[in-house]
Amino acid sequence: MRTRVVVTGMGVAAPNAHGLENFEQAIRGGVSGIRFIPQLQELNFGCQIAGVPENFDDIRKSYFDREKLLSINDNIGYASVSAVDAWKDAGFELNSEDDDTVDWDTGVIAGSGIGGMDTIANIIVPVINEGKVRRLGSRVVEQVMSSGTSARISGLLGAGNKVTSNSSACSTGNEAIIDALWRIRMGLAKRMVAGGSEGATPYIWGGFDAMRVLCRKFNDNPPAGSRPLSATACGFVPGSGGAMLILEELETALARGARIYAEIIGGYVNCGGQRMGGSMTAPNPEGVKRCIRGAVADAGIDPAQVDAINGHLTATYADPHEVRNWAEALERNPENFPYIQSTKSLIGHCLGAAGAIESVAAVLQIYKGFLHPSINCEDVHPDIEKYAQKIPQKCLEFPQMKIIAKAGFGFGDVNSCIIFKKWEEK
Amino acid sequence: MDEKKIFEEMINILRPFAKNQDLLETATMDTHILNDLKVNSARLVDVIIKCEDVYDISVDDDEADKIRTIGDAVRIIKQKLG
Numbered sequence: 183m184r185t186r187v188v189v190t191g192m193g194v195a196a197p198n199a200h201g202l203e204n205f206e207q208a209i210r211g212g213v214s215g216i217r218f219i220p221q222l223q224e225l226n227f228g229c230q231i232a233g234v235p236e237n238f239d240d241i242r243k244s245y246f247d248r249e250k251l252l253s254i255n256d257n258i259g260y261a262s263v264s265a266v267d268a269w270k271d272a273g274f275e276l277n278s279e280d281d282d283t284v285d286w287d288t289g290v291i292a293g294s295g296i297g298g299m300d301t302i303a304n305i306i307v308p309v310i311n312e313g314k315v316r317r318l319g320s321r322v323v324e325q326v327m328s329s330g331t332s333a334r335i336s337g338l339l340g341a342g343n344k345v346t347s348n349s350s351a352c353s354t355g356n357e358a359i360i361d362a363l364w365r366i367r368m369g370l371a372k373r374m375v376a377g378g379s380e381g382a383t384p385y386i387w388g389g390f391d392a393m394r395v396l397c398r399k400f401n402d403n404p405p406a407g408s409r410p411l412s413a414t415a416c417g418f419v420p421g422s423g424g425a426m427l428i429l430e431e432l433e434t435a436l437a438r439g440a441r442i443y444a445e446i447i448g449g450y451v452n453c454g455g456q457r458m459g460g461s462m463t464a465p466n467p468e469g470v471k472r473c474i475r476g477a478v479a480d481a482g483i484d485p486a487q488v489d490a491i492n493g494h495l496t497a498t499y500a501d502p503h504e505v506r507n508w509a510e511a512l513e514r515n516p517e518n519f520p521y522i523q524s525t526k527s528l529i530g531h532c533l534g535a536a537g538a539i540e541s542v543a544a545v546l547q548i549y550k551g552f553l554h555p556s557i558n559c560e561d562v563h564p565d566i567e568k569y570a571q572k573i574p575q576k577c578l579e580f581p582q583m584k585i586i587a588k589a590g591f592g593f594g595d596v597n598s599c600i601i602f603k604k605w606e607e608k
Numbered sequence: 609m610d611e612k613k614i615f616e617e618m619i620n621i622l623r624p625f626a627k628n629q630d631l632l633e634t635a636t637m638d639t640h641i642l643n644d645l646k647v648n649s650a651r652l653v654d655v656i657i658k659c660e661d662v663y664d665i666s667v668d669d670d671e672a673d674k675i676r677t678i679g680d681a682v683r684i685i686k687q688k689l690g
Binding site: 320 | 623624627650651653657
């Protein structure tokens with residue numbers, strides 16, 4: 183019989199809240215984490231709003247000593263704080279660095295979409311261009327290497343199994359969770375810290391602004407800017423932050439009496455090959471549907487069993503296409519369609535962190551039995567009007583929810599889908 | 609500038625880098641920066657940069673390579689300051 187994998191701990195640093203309790207309260211209340219960013223105005227960005235975790239410098243300082251803080255940039259900070267929170271939430275202690283014990287059974291897969299761009303822009307480029315390369319010191323490599331987040335987390339936890347960082351654009355966070363799921367299923371690790379993070383910097387967001395895919399019409403009303411599923415959606419709002427989940431072999435979790443949030447019963451990743459309507463920036467619908475069907479098949483469920491969808495849903499032209507892809511993949515019509523929501527309506531699009539933060543939202547909702555409102559879509563897009571009653575406009579108590587599907591799609595035509603199931607003792 | 613003052617400043621410079629914080633309080637000129645204070649060897653370049661900034665001096669790579677103890681650093685700084 184296949185090894186079963188459960189979620190036993192979570193940590194989240196989102197634009198609308200840090201920490202699980204605050205995050206639950208924020209998503210239940212439909213609290214937006216989107217704010218006006220004066221720096222973006224000064225730099226003449228079209229989009230001058232973004233989702234950035236609040237007071238995070240202070241939060242970071244309360245977690246790490248001075249030595250570590252010197253080499254923890256935005257991206258690594260969100261990842262590290264989330265990992266420490268998740269680890270403790272799962273019932274583990276942080277061992278001191280004097281303790282030489284290595285936990286050979288725990289690994290880390292922590293990804294980013296773009297990564298340490300603030301360090302590159304603010305330190306590496308100006309210092310090298312001034313001819314002062316020597317003054318870079320010892321701390322920039324560990325902050326800009328693609329595996330900077332997982333490397334830092336491994337050091338904090340003493341994790342000695344596979345430690346790596348994945349990257350698949352906006353699918354990164356989901357992909358990390360799915361890769362971790364497989365590693366545990368294969369019997370190669372007992373538990374994995376899995377998730378994603380993304381820094382908050384104009385140097386990450388500038389390229390998207392130049393592509394004109396960011397929201398430009400709500401600079402004077404930031405909380406209304408992120409409008410997935412809406413007729414007046416006009417591009418995504420960039421976000422940042424991080425989240426980590428502790429995935430654990432069911433047997434190990436039960437043996438130590440761990441609190442179980444949910445079971446991960448299915449996962450699938452693929453790519454549309456940038457064919458059949460897919461491109462570097464647009465998904466091949468066939469790839470999306472195959473990915474969703476692949477996750478459902480891996481979960482061994484009937485598509486009719488899916489109670490809710492936490493979509494990718496970014497607030498671009500692609501949202502109505504996504505809804506139709508879900509309907510076709512799950513063979514559901516507007517009448518028997520599952521509930522569908524976008525966590526991005528509250529936090530913006532957190533890029534490499536999106537899948538991880540939104541998976542925390544999905545798991546919290548199935549654990550507590552509710553669906554958060556998908557805000558800013560009172561004017562549902564006309565192409566999906568028939569599905570309007572399936573989009574929660576207010577927080578919905580839904581204790582009978584058993585299965586929620588979480589998807590993420592990214593540049594490069596990459597797709598990912600996870601199936602979470604409510605944990606029931608028997 | 610006398611050695612005692614430079615020594616005291618060196619302790620401040622080393623503070624964020626030393627894993628063995630307790631020893632900083634009783635360190636001497638013979639205290640080994642890597643072995644005793646448990647400074648990560650990769651961070652020595654950051655210690656040198658900090659010394660250069662604090663004293664407005666330049667320490668070349670050969671000189672930096674010779675620094676083992678707090679005293680080694682103090683003597684190089686003192687010599688540079690004339």
